[in-house]
């Protein structure tokens with residue numbers, strides 16, 4: 001009998017049936033008896049002192065059951081930097097900052113009561129740009145920054161607006177730059193954008209009469225939510241239960257902690273009744289988290305052979321009003337500041353700055369899309385200036401086995417191959433040395449990302465059997481669309497030679513029952529949970545064979561695990577798994593073993609902190625995934641309209657675990673990347689500090705009409721040494737290079753550079769007119 | 778003001794008293810606990826709440842429950858059964874065209890209305906019909922491919938043959 005293969009072949013996703021039939025329940029679909037509805041009172045000011053909050057009138061509204069304000073719970077929270085309270089206490093820092101909240105029998109009563117909460121503000125000067133935030137004498141968004149609790153590897157600068165600063169110093173940048181015949185400096189900008197998950201954030205909390213807090217929430221990280229809730233409200237982990245049902249997309253916006261503290265605070269005053277906090281689409285845009293803005297200034301020094309010798313990178317991040325999570329985006333962008341390239345002499349600074357904008361946080365790519373917008377345009381421009389084909393220039397400078405990253409980590413054989421991805425994209429799209437029609441162009445950009453997480457971020461799983469030998473796989477990574485449950489089923493089925501229909505992944509974690517998992521972020525689940533499953537499966541197999549050996553009176557070495565049975569070839573005897581999974585019972589009735597189960601975990605091996613002054617480290621991160629995307633565009637010179645006709649993506653994923661899912665990740669990332677490249681920008685009215693386009697009508701995301709005619713996906717499989725069957729992460733990487741590739745194709749098409757994302761028709765038309773290429777003004 | 782309405786929902790006659798400002802999506806989700814219709818925006822911009830009213834795709838957040846009085850409503854819960862999926866449901870599974878699934882019910886019902894009207898749509902027809910259904914996860918490619926495949930099944934056999942067994946193939 002040939003070995004079954006479930007890894008790499010693809011079968012319908014295991015949570016697919018419940019999703020196509022409407023059976024899947026998301027947090028907002030859950031109904032709890034006597035559930036109350038909340039409304040949040042939010043700051044109308046971008047920056048103000050809070051003098052007084054009066055709840056009496058709100059409490060007098062019929063149907064209102066609870067009202068809370070900052071003074072009730074003056075506790076700090078934040079995953080890396082505890083810079084936020086549940087509700088503003090002494091000051092508000094952006095339009096939308098929660099000030100108070102109410103819970104009522106019906107949503108209308110809650111809304112009415114929220115409008116009757118009286119808040120006295122004393123407006124303060126607001127800052128909206130990171131540049132303004134670091135200027136001397138800038139108003140301080142967090143005067144207490146120096147007093148906040150923070151993890152040791154984040155470095156807020158008390159008395160300023162800098163919430164983190166990572167420095168990368170490698171080689172002798174100044175000397176190397178002086179020796180270069182060519183040097184170029186340019187600046188690039190990325191605005192704040194929003195995740196726009198189709199399911200807005202929603203959390204329901206209950207404080208039961210025995211003092212237990214039960215939270216159902218749309219989140220990426222139930223255990224981290226529990227951990228942060230406990231830290232915030234001074235509760236024991238034993239008394240807080242967090243359950244995550246189906247999640248309608250997250251893209252980083254549901255990482256860390258979000259609405260949960262508001263729901264818990266209300267629940268504590270609601271007499272044991274469940275309280276649901278749900279944001280509407282407008283609040284989703286301005287009051288939940290967003291992707292940070294970036295201003296990047298790069299200097300590149302190139303030698304006569306077209307090799308970059310000196311590279312300076314200055315990344316200035318607009319973190320918005322709070323940096324609890326965003327500080328780590330700043331850090332990740334710092335230690336990955338050189339992207340997919342080998343730069344021997346590096347001067348890098350990644351600086352996070354508080355402003356009075358919406359709160360920056362994790363967003364698919366975790367800073368990488370933003371820095372690649374700068375890096376990959378820079379590489380293209382430098383190639384153009386020194387007269388080298390952009391493909392050749394990239395191949396000459398890219399990382400690969402034996403080459404050293406900006407932090408001095410020398411990549412091994414198993415690190416993945418950007419060169420192969422570049423070659424594959426070029427082979428499909430024929431970018432190199434092709435003559436094109438006027439106003440059509442091709443461009444490429446590379447991508448790289450490592451998981452950005454604490455060095456000890458771990459995942460664990462439980463494998464156990466039901467009586468009919470159905471294998472139950474308990475995971476606590478969240479399947480919010482990327483397909484973790486299906487990937488988990490594939491690994492378990494493969495390792496234990498079970499048909500996938502005999503594997504049930506219990507993937508909607510409940511912290512009371514499920515094994516620990518740090519967070520579902522960082523494209524880490526296939527790798528971390530996959531490894532844990534393979535380890536637990538090996539344990540399960542060992543237990544089954546040991547029991548069968550005793551049952552059959554044969555040595556373990558003569559046994560094999562086959563499809564749903566253990567086989568003894570020499571005697572042609574077999575035991576079905578159903579005879580083993582609950583323990584084996586001999587004909588005389590006595591029983592050995594017991595219900596078969598195993599647990600296993602994964603924690604990254606050998607990660608070492610960065611040097612605090614230079615960020616050098618032999619192994620700062622667990623793994624790198626490299627890739628490249630090429631695009632073909634057409635520009636309409638009369639309107640400036642850019643159309644992306646074709647996209648070719650290639651990634652070195654180590655091992656394709658599920659062909660349909662990985663293509664889904666690729667198409668989805670490309671189209672999301674295309675949205676940020678050409679359509680998306682959170683616009684702020686600088687008079688009022690309000691987001692001007694907090695609605696889907698005004699903030700457009702790609703639709704079926706925006707999908708390029710052709711999207712092709714290719715995968716290189718250089719096995720990851722510590723990956724499950726060689727696999728490495730891919731979920732975020734697919735949107736990292738898209739925007740820069742489009743910008744480079746635009747340049748190829750008509751010689752214009754748009755350095756401020758997004759590339760709108762207006763910007764293109766204006767640039768064409770400035771070059772005398774567009775229609776007369 | 779409250780009104781008594783009778784709506785045929787997934788083949789079952791439902792008579793309820795509703796407020797005159799209750800939306801159809803709220804009636805389905807809150808009154809009937811049919812939560813397959815999702816709320817993504819409540820302003821007609823995302824398509825997550827699409828249901829069929831007399832075989833036509835409707836944003837149920839923009840329609841009042843009283844307007845559905847006397848009409849026939851199909852939600853995702855009534856489209857197919859696990860052992861007899863609608864060809865669109867089966868094709869979406871087959872093409873890995875479902876990710877988080879939040880847009881999926883609205884997407885399927887919009888496509889079902891399209892195939893009802895036009896059993897042989899071109900890719901351009903499909904793109905146009907689905908343009909009001911936002912999906913942030915999939916990038917749409919596999920959804921469009923699934924609708925193309927399902928259209929051939931719909932043409933071949935209006936009642937459909939199940940492509941998928943109970944769980945997995």
Ligand code: FES
Nearest residue numbers: 817819821824838
């Ligand atoms: S909820 Fe109806 S269109 Fe968005």
Ligand code: FES
Nearest residue numbers: 877878880912914
């Ligand atoms: S599958 Fe997530 S929004 Fe479409």
